[in-house]
Amino acid sequence: MTPSPAMAASDLASQPPSTAPDSSENDNIQPFYVLHKASSSRNSHRKSAARRIDLSPSKPAAAKAQVDARKAFESVWSKIHSSIKDVLRDVNTNVFNEIHSWVCQSFLAITSSGVPTFAQATRSFPIQTHTTSKQLFTGLVLIKNMEFVDDLLTFKELGLCLKSHGCHVANVSSVDILTKNGVGGCLRSLLRQFVMGNLDAADVSILASWYRELGNQNSPVIIIIDDMERCSRSVLSDFILMLSEWAGKIPMILIMGVTTLDAPRNVLPSHVLQQLCPSKFILGSPAERMNAVVDASLVRWGSGFCIGHKVAIFLRNFFLNQEGTLTSFIRALKIACVQHFSMEPLSSILGLLAEEDGEGLQGERLALSSKVEAQTDSKLALGLTELMHSQKCWSTVVMCLYEAGKYNKVQLLDLLCEALDPDFYNSMASKNQTRSGKGFEISSSSDHFMARLNLRKGGPIHQAIQKVRDLPAASLSQLLKSWENLSMDILEIYDKVKELQRMVKFEEGKSLKQDFPDLAKRHASRSPANVKESKTINDKAATLISTMIRDFMKPIECVPYHEVVCFKDVEKLKSALIGDPRRMIQVDLLEFHKFLQCSCCSKHCDVLLPSMPDTSIMYTLAQEHGDLINLHDWFQSFKTIVVNCSTKGKQRKGQQSPLPKKRKDTNENQNEGEASIQARFCRALTELQITGLIRMPNKRRPDCVQRVAFGL
Amino acid sequence: MEMAEGDDEEFGFSRNYFLAKELDGSGKKSTRKLSDIDLVDEQELRAAASNLEPKHAKEVRELMNSYRSLYPKWLFELRCGFGLLMYGFGSKKALIEDFASTALTEYSVVVINGYLQSINIKQVLVALAEILCDQMKNKRSNTSGNMPKGQQPFNSKSVNDLLAFLDGPQVEENDCFICIIVHNIDGPGLRDSETQQILARLASCSHIRIVASIDHVNAPLLWDKKMVHTQFNWCWYHVPTFAAYKIEGTFFPLILTNGNTTQSAKTAALVLQSLTPNAQSVFRVLAEYQLSHPDEKEFKDHELVKTRRDTDGQDCLYIPLTAEALGKLLLEIGQ
Numbered sequence A: 001m002t003p004s005p006a007m008a009a010s011d012l013a014s015q016p017p018s019t020a021p022d023s024s025e026n027d028n029i030q031p032f033y034v035l036h037k038a039s040s041s042r043n044s045h046r047k048s049a050a051r052r053i054d055l056s057p058s059k060p061a062a063a064k065a066q067v068d069a070r071k072a073f074e075s076v077w078s079k080i081h082s083s084i085k086d087v088l089r090d091v092n093t094n095v096f097n098e099i100h101s102w103v104c105q106s107f108l109a110i111t112s113s114g115v116p117t118f119a120q121a122t123r124s125f126p127i128q129t130h131t132t133s134k135q136l137f138t139g140l141v142l143i144k145n146m147e148f149v150d151d152l153l154t155f156k157e158l159g160l161c162l163k164s165h166g167c168h169v170a171n172v173s174s175v176d177i178l179t180k181n182g183v184g185g186c187l188r189s190l191l192r193q194f195v196m197g198n199l200d201a202a203d204v205s206i207l208a209s210w211y212r213e214l215g216n217q218n219s220p221v222i223i224i225i226d227d228m229e230r231c232s233r234s235v236l237s238d239f240i241l242m243l244s245e246w247a248g249k250i251p252m253i254l255i256m257g258v259t260t261l262d263a264p265r266n267v268l269p270s271h272v273l274q275q276l277c278p279s280k281f282i283l284g285s286p287a288e289r290m291n292a293v294v295d296a297s298l299v300r301w302g303s304g305f306c307i308g309h310k311v312a313i314f315l316r317n318f319f320l321n322q323e324g325t326l327t328s329f330i331r332a333l334k335i336a337c338v339q340h341f342s343m344e345p346l347s348s349i350l351g352l353l354a355e356e357d358g359e360g361l362q363g364e365r366l367a368l369s370s371k372v373e374a375q376t377d378s379k380l381a382l383g384l385t386e387l388m389h390s391q392k393c394w395s396t397v398v399m400c401l402y403e404a405g406k407y408n409k410v411q412l413l414d415l416l417c418e419a420l421d422p423d424f425y426n427s428m429a430s431k432n433q434t435r436s437g438k439g440f441e442i443s444s445s446s447d448h449f450m451a452r453l454n455l456r457k458g459g460p461i462h463q464a465i466q467k468v469r470d471l472p473a474a475s476l477s478q479l480l481k482s483w484e485n486l487s488m489d490i491l492e493i494y495d496k497v498k499e500l501q502r503m504v505k506f507e508e509g510k511s512l513k514q515d516f517p518d519l520a521k522r523h524a525s526r527s528p529a530n531v532k533e534s535k536t537i538n539d540k541a542a543t544l545i546s547t548m549i550r551d552f553m554k555p556i557e558c559v560p561y562h563e564v565v566c567f568k569d570v571e572k573l574k575s576a577l578i579g580d581p582r583r584m585i586q587v588d589l590l591e592f593h594k595f596l597q598c599s600c601c602s603k604h605c606d607v608l609l610p611s612m613p614d615t616s617i618m619y620t621l622a623q624e625h626g627d628l629i630n631l632h633d634w635f636q637s638f639k640t641i642v643v644n645c646s647t648k649g650k651q652r653k654g655q656q657s658p659l660p661k662k663r664k665d666t667n668e669n670q671n672e673g674e675a676s677i678q679a680r681f682c683r684a685l686t687e688l689q690i691t692g693l694i695r696m697p698n699k700r701r702p703d704c705v706q707r708v709a710f711g712l
Numbered sequence B: 001m002e003m004a005e006g007d008d009e010e011f012g013f014s015r016n017y018f019l020a021k022e023l024d025g026s027g028k029k030s031t032r033k034l035s036d037i038d039l040v041d042e043q044e045l046r047a048a049a050s051n052l053e054p055k056h057a058k059e060v061r062e063l064m065n066s067y068r069s070l071y072p073k074w075l076f077e078l079r080c081g082f083g084l085l086m087y088g089f090g091s092k093k094a095l096i097e098d099f100a101s102t103a104l105t106e107y108s109v110v111v112i113n114g115y116l117q118s119i120n121i122k123q124v125l126v127a128l129a130e131i132l133c134d135q136m137k138n139k140r141s142n143t144s145g146n147m148p149k150g151q152q153p154f155n156s157k158s159v160n161d162l163l164a165f166l167d168g169p170q171v172e173e174n175d176c177f178i179c180i181i182v183h184n185i186d187g188p189g190l191r192d193s194e195t196q197q198i199l200a201r202l203a204s205c206s207h208i209r210i211v212a213s214i215d216h217v218n219a220p221l222l223w224d225k226k227m228v229h230t231q232f233n234w235c236w237y238h239v240p241t242f243a244a245y246k247i248e249g250t251f252f253p254l255i256l257t258n259g260n261t262t263q264s265a266k267t268a269a270l271v272l273q274s275l276t277p278n279a280q281s282v283f284r285v286l287a288e289y290q291l292s293h294p295d296e297k298e299f300k301d302h303e304l305v306k307t308r309r310d311t312d313g314q315d316c317l318y319i320p321l322t323a324e325a326l327g328k329l330l331l332e333i334g335q
Helices: A005-014 A045-055 A060-112 A118-122 A148-164 A182-194 A204-214 A233-245 A263-267 A286-299 A309-323 A326-343 A345-355 A370-375 A378-408 A412-419 A422-434 A446-453 A460-470 A473-486 A491-515 A519-552 A570-577 A581-590 A614-622 A631-651 A670-691 B002-025 B042-050 B057-079 B093-103 B121-142 B159-166 B193-203 B225-232 B261-273 B277-292 B323-334
Strands: A032-036 A136-142 A168-172 A221-225 A252-258 A276-282 A628-630 A704-707 B083-087 B108-113 B178-183 B208-213 B234-238 B306-309 B315-318
Touching: A032 B093, A032 B121, A060 A136, A060 A148, A060 A252, A060 A276, A060 A286, A060 A326, A060 A345, A060 B057, A136 A233, A136 A263, A148 A168, A148 A221, A148 A252, A148 A326, A148 B225, A168 A182, A182 A204, A182 A233, A233 A252, A252 A263, A286 A326, A286 A378, A286 A412, A309 A326, A309 A412, A309 A570, A326 A345, A326 A570, A326 B057, A326 B225, A345 A378, A378 A412, A378 A460, A378 A473, A378 A491, A378 A519, A412 A460, A460 A519, A473 A491, A473 A519, A491 A519, A570 B234, A581 A614, A581 B083, A614 A631, A614 A670, A628 A631, A631 A670, A631 A704, A670 B042, B057 B083, B057 B093, B057 B208, B057 B234, B093 B108, B093 B178, B093 B208, B108 B121, B121 B159, B121 B178, B121 B193, B159 B193, B193 B208, B193 B225, B261 B277, B261 B323, B277 B323
Parallel strands: A136 A252, A136 A276, A168 A221, A221 A252, B083 B208, B083 B234, B108 B178, B178 B208
Antiparallel strands: A032 B108, A628 A704, B306 B315
């Protein structure tokens, strides 16, 4: 079965794929079989590279390029991924700390009632104690996502966090708490995680002796059930009862993820509820996390990988209208990334950039390291240096805008989409060419500037600037502080922010002086004159951000050489990310000519010809029926079309009329023909059944099939 | 703009649905029977079915060949940790196996035929674990150090342990994996949710990559978001082949036959062939017993054996085939 490498290469050239894998009849009816084992040369690098060359003899460099591309992808993606993980952890830090201190308190409460002796603790029946000691401290962690999948990582991280504080932690999910496996299934999962051994017997006393023997009695045992509402109710109840029986012997603390605080009451019966001593914790909102993820992965120039405007719009719509989970958003980004590396030959440079760990990105003057420069020609290297600088500026402005937009609940993803729009930038650039040159004009009015920016009214950027003009003085100086921090690396912006901050200080000093002599007059003095002054500061800030947009927020697609780092092919991403079998399989059948491109059939697949694939004929015919198709009728119309071929079709090739013609039964082997037509009908029907487009007859309707899909 | 498009689609869909309903209720409902067709003899029909000339053979071949340019991309995505999901009309069996035989030679490849009626997923896991174990042994002996001996045989390990083994840490450069090809991951033998859960967990193992095909329009309903986004991690590929579902269709009854006895006997025989001789003889005993007690004949499905509760409340095993089919089957497996 194992083809030799040389064979594989020559096979490729000579044999068509339909015959190449010569799987024997026997393999086809085996539930599974080994097609081939890994070739032994895998272990050696040189040989495996040679193999890859074998694969595509025309392009010997292709194999090496693919290895490089994969390494580049891995270093870039691992960078994106770890920064996403970091920010998500940061979002959770406060809740995690809160949970940890609650765990400590609970542990103290459990152990303060006295620790049982070893013999007591490992006895298989519970010790008689006060009922309260049977209560389980239970943390209810309220998740705010619509879909549970986004929280899987959170609970994993929570486990790790508690472990790092010395707790014993086991993560259990609804997959472990099934009716089929009973309470033994959950217990086995606990034992597997705590005791680690391969245990056949599922007994809590094992857990108890493990806890005692370990000598690690200074820390609590924590059981995290991430999706309690999806667990089997009865098994979960039994599990909790069992844990509470042993609560006196093992200091166990339960943490459960819930979507509403009513969940325990809905899921568990009252006698089980009585065993719980609940506390609640609330996780960060999905929007908060989304903003953090977009910031880490798409706005800050960290990995070097960027997406184009159309891709950003697609990702945003995919998130808002279709999937709604952060997990799917991150996965979509990963697919975009992998597509970029498999398509763009220069993308491996991106890997080198990522490996440098942002060294070249520090400080105002950006430079490519010698390693990167050595591998690229000088023109490209120069272009990339400029691109990096431009991106750095762009992301600074976007973040400054976002800081302002936060006061108006602007979402970073919306802002990003607008900031990436090359049309917006181009139209602005062409307008500016006809008017004034570059340069900061803090003194001029922000209205004037905003008009020139050609902003979409009500769009996130517009909103953010508008907010800058309306902010109260205290918030404004906070905002300027954040701008100062953000622009640290870009002197052109930094200086202007500093200048504005000095102005604010001066104004504050002035108003303070005015206010100080007479406190009673303070209220009065806040109005007209002061408000006007602070308004001019706001206006100046708005002008500043507007000029920053004009001069520094150049979308990636407007920068030369962006193709190296920027993924733009939204169609590729779409098709890899979202399969649409329901639609596409029907399109395949109805518009088969697009794929087969044969000369015998009409390009317009609605004109039925005998040469068309039988299943396509059948499915096209089915379109004329209601939701039930009478098999007899269907067969007759199929036959009419097909028979047309053997008689009429021969005389007048390519005839356009699909109209039923009277069958000329002059064939000698008519019966043979009939059998073959019936066989073709059967096979086409089977194929439609495999695709799930029709449901087969049942007892109630023995003569009809049911259509399943209506319209594309 | 996009929203409007979506609405249009929605509207189109419901309009089509009601049009179809209307067509149905317009009184012209055909009442003609399947039996009104002048059916040819079943044997003849089967012979004709197996001798059908494929249409567009050349174009189908060219279409399949055109996908070869995608092989390097597929390989790249597998290496980067994605799964590949192939869909579109036509059998994709040959295409995927061609991809595996030409582009995946340096990895072990295991094929699962999801179109079969029953598949023991645990056995698959055991086989995969054995292959991986061999592979790691080879690797170690090539470099240095030896494998810890005296392990429990994989056969006696639980599904969890097997999955844990397959999900072990990657030794070097993250590129040591076994590729599993699942033809018709939406097929009858794999369709239940438990198997899909195991397949999803399998797909997410560090030493496993998966290439699968689906044919059913509703196949995505088999998976929830966790499975799709964190476990299977699919890259979708629309690769219609228009190749005949030759093997995949074997297990479906031909609609234009009376009673389908030959077919059910044939498919049953196919399944039986893949069982151990011991299992075959158990089946034979059961079949002979059932034939000698012709009063028990309530058959529902195409499965081999079903349980039924008798009047005493005891479970009885029986084969859901007609006496005729069972007789034919006995003859076939008796040979």
